Amino acid sequence: MVTENKMNYVVTSILRMEFGGRTKALIQRTKNLSEHFNLDFTLVTTNYNANYYKVYNHYYEKGYADEKIGFENVYDFFSGRDYQKSETVEHPIEIPGYTVRPNEKNRSYKYYKDGQYVRLRTYDQETGKLKFDDIMTPGSPHRKIRFEYNDFGTCHRKIVYKPNTINKLEEVFYDDQGKIYLSFSHKGEDENFIWRGHLLHNNNIITLSDEKDFFRYAFDHILQAGGVTFCDARILDQSLLKCSVETEKYFVLHNSHNVNGEISKTYRYLIEHADKADKIIVLTREQLNDLLELGINPDKMTVIPHSMDDAETVDPASRKPEKKFIFIGRIVPQKQVHHIVHAFSKVAEKHPDHWLEIYGDGKEAGDVSQLIEELNVSENVKMMGRTDDIQGVFQNAIASLISSHFEGFGLVIMESLHYGCPVISYDFKYGPKDLLTDGENGYIIEKDNIDMLAETIIKMIENPITEVKLSNDYYLSSTIKKWGDLLQQ
Template identity: 35%
Template sequence: MDRLYDNESRLFCERRYYKNNKIRGIILYKNDKVFKSFKGEKEFFIDFFNNVFNDGDIVFNDARLLDRANFVQTKDTKNVIVYHSTERDLNGELKASYATSTKNESNVSKYITSTEMQKASLINNYEIPEEKVNVISSYIDPVSQISYRDNSDIIYVGRLDENKQVIDIIEAFDSIKDEIPENCVLRIYGEGPNLESLKSQIKNLKLGKRVKFMGFANNLDEVYKTAKVSVLTSKFEGFALSIMESINYGCPVVAYDIEYGPNEIITQLETGVLIEKHNVKMLADTIKKIINDEITFENVQTDEKFTKESIQNRFIYLINELGGN
């Protein structure tokens, strides 16, 4: 059980749990007395929505946990479902958490995806009407001055898990280590469940002097500006924000052409190189050519479509479509 108190140290909420840590009850207090009680989160969410929303409200929802409650609450709202991640799992199947929002299209006024490719997936795979899907990505503030330094390092920035396939980067680096300058280092930024297995692989390949695990990237400015290329080898992404960050700091990207994001952020041979997914040989060859200046980049910078003003205008357009002010 846990208890929540207000700024005057008065109890206002109590949550009770089963042994598996799932919530079995929520109790609200008012003036030190029980005000309302709920059997679980769903009942609580529905009650909250019914008391907060008004007919005609535009409701943006990016938490799949809230979808069902959002659809069954009694107010006549205009529901906007926002997707930040891919709707499919590693096997290409629809994630259970996305079933409610994709299978109840009649309850949704608009869907927001970060990419055109995900929009196409919703239309083709789940029969969502095209007019209901708007593409609005994340934005980034362009760096005013890029002091991109001469450096031969290769970097990866992101979580270390099965989806990210960092092992592909390590294997690619191992295959070209003797064909690139000796001072070229692979720097890996991030944490995750695959960290120890990746360290073991580095030890087995005797790459300890040329592959460095850097932990979390606290200063993206320095991370990207001191690298020659960044690499992304994920099985899938919701948008691949790290690609946008890399380009924003003037660092070109080599990325697998996956769902979703890379092919809508990278301009081929201008801000990076898209390659066939899971093709480690092609990955290695492309990285080698960039390190050895066989492939060069002159003006790596953020596309205007990802600026704050551009994204704001897309939201304004959507709200006007829904009759908002």
């Protein structure tokens, strides 16, 4: 049972300034639990960022966190970095004994000694502060050592590279007084695998077998007994399960554990050691049933989906669909946006006055734009970029389209239904089967069947679905009760 005077934690790999998906969900969950149950939380990150104060300040300014939610980073914890420095160390461009050749556009400067290129300095384009100081291999374009500086002008990390490659051999981490507190040795391979580490902590040198061992040691010293610790990143499952602190360990699954017919490598440890978890929380009943078939104790499992805020009301009369369909999401391989473009090229042949708007960005955005040109459908398929008017986009569309290979929940399905917009979705794991009912609020079609996707879009044009509503199960008033029941166990 969780009580108000205990500290609770959320451990995750990274918190970004701008975010979606998993980070959005864990931040909303943390704030909701803090507000509704008067609980204190600390969000613990494990990635390396010597300027994390920017993210923390941004979250407070935007209202993503309040005074009952704090932040900690494992590297900052051991370095004692608190971002309270009152003075900044300046690093002038001119260095005695070197000839400098500037590239003012990139704020980078090459340094020559005896006519040979031996050093490269890079300054932040906005602040003008030194970011990187690279010692180059003479006669080679490769750096052999990089010194990294934070916003306060302090060198916080040194990286040594395998000769004539970009692969790491060693990382050395410094505190704000310039003292070494941590080092990692690498094998110099492409994946930069950490195979040994040494940490100076409490005047002892701790030998670490790998990165997961470092995280485990960090949790042992950052977390406090009592309360609950939520784990939202599969890379941290092993470290938290091996942590010796007596905290309730809850593991929240944000994605499918089975993508191509076998258990994903990132989920394997948790599934194989599920008996050591206090709770495993999934977002859909379909995933719950699949995990139970793997032999996980049902007492360990519970379903608590994402939810919409009850306070955000939607007037059905404000929905005025144009002759358009929409996609909203990251334009990445998992989403298979090219399937939608191919399908809509077939739709445009029969209904040339209808069009598709694609909202979002990602590494496949250029490929999708090129496909639009190749199929000669630029009049019917438009790349819109990111949008801050999610409600307006949904309320003016006939339906939203989802062609994902897999998801953990399909957050966009819930959002679409909330704004009264029906959904046409592939039958992927997980989300569609929990959220959609054929003919009532959308259609679920065979995954990867582009012809059927086109046929269903045409069906929606000729026989549109109206008066769509999201089930009450997916509003905060419902999910917060489920969280309350879980925390009181």
